[in-house]
Amino acid sequence: MSLSTAFRSTRTRVLTGSAVVVALGAGVFGTVSASADTAPAAKPAAAQAAADASGRNVTQTSHLTIAAATKAAQAALDAAGKEKQKVSVAVVDRDGRALVTLRGDGAGPQSYEAAQEKAFTAVSWNAPTSELVKRLDSAPTLKDIPGTLFLAGGAPVTVKGAPVAGIGVAGAPSGDLDEKFAKAGVTALFR
Structure with a gap:
């Protein structure tokens, strides 16, 4: 095998391996981001609405103008x-x-x-x-x-x-x- 063929072969393997790592990383990141964006946001909003509706967690005061x-x-x-x-x-x-x-x-x-x-x-x-x-x-x-x-x-x-x-x-x-x-x-x- 010539030096240029070995170089191209190593280069091809590095580029291919890098592309696979980037693709896997993007997939994992997208999955984590998607699950982080949807599930927790729904629960606090519902809990907040229930707390606000009950009025148990708030107080009101009067002030002079x-x-x-x-x-x-x-x-x-x-x-x-x-x-x-x-x-x-x-x-x-x-x-x-x-x-x-x-x-x-x-x-x-x-x-x-x-x-x-x-x-x-x-x-x-x-x-x-x-x-x-x-x-x-x-x-x-x-x-x-x-x-x-x-x-x-x-x-x-x-x-x-x-x-x-x-x-x-x-x-x-x-x-x-x-x-x-x-x-x-x-x-x-x-x-």
């Missing part, structure tokens, strides 16, 4: 203005995130953050902050929770007994006044 939060904040600020008090007002959602914060003309720099913390505290415990101050006697470490402020001036907003927002006011000479203005914001939502 920005328009309602703005209305409440402005009502609280107006109530303070009628009594010539310079305050800040904050409205937070059910999760304690600020929706609207208004710093009234002449309000002290500490009032902005204090209003947010009072609103957060009111919605977190679903109670006016003046009531929560009384709880500190039996649980003094409550005041150590970050973002809370246990001073009068926060009022929760509830719908069907569940908290949906909190309104906090800070800057008046007393917490009683702050809370009076916060409650004016709550009242404005239900007029």
